[in-house]
Amino acid sequence: MLAATLPVQAQCTTSYEPGAQPQRVTTGLFDGRVGRIKVINNTENATLISLYHPDAPKRVFKYWYAEPGEGYLLGIDNYSSDWGIQVDEGPICIVGRVASWDGSTFTTFPSRLFITEATPSIKGTVSGTPVTLPPPPQLPTDYETIARKLLTEGDIRGSLLSLLRAADLYKASGQIADEKRVRDRINQIRGN
Structure with missing residues (x-):
């Protein structure tokens, strides 16, 4: 089941401002899903995948280097649906809106997150x-x-x-x- 049903433009912005926890719950950014994040680099280019914590949305929480054609679990931690995810210098997307969900893991692709050219x-x-x-x-x-x-x-x-x-x-x-x-x-x- 794909969690993303809106056009990508509606899911990714240049400014990641998810708001306070109650607001994230009210707006549906945090919908209760918590799990690992897997990124499959389905492009021909190496990329940097960056995560943004919703409580500190203006700075990169962690980042990973992703070779083309490879899949990566982003660490051993669990993340919620309201975290921000970014490819290279592209817009920051809401994990829960650009990733599929299998009950324990969010899975997404750089091509879904707009690689900047x-x-x-x-x-x-x-x-x-x-x-x-x-x-x-x-x-x-x-x-x-x-x-x-x-x-x-x-x-x-x-x-x-x-x-x-x-x-x-x-x-x-x-x-x-x-x-x-x-x-x-x-x-x-x-x-x-």
């Missing part, structure tokens, strides 16, 4: 307010520069995200040696 600036609205996001870097070397800066600042997650984008761009342009170099760097960072 390198695109020109995006215009849209968030809660009725017009917003324009700046265009992301287009060159893999730009992403590598950003990754070095973030790593020196102690932002390992951000550094990994930038390196993943660089590796994807190198792969797309056929620069296999550079892609391998960047993926080796990712593995080195993950090992520390």
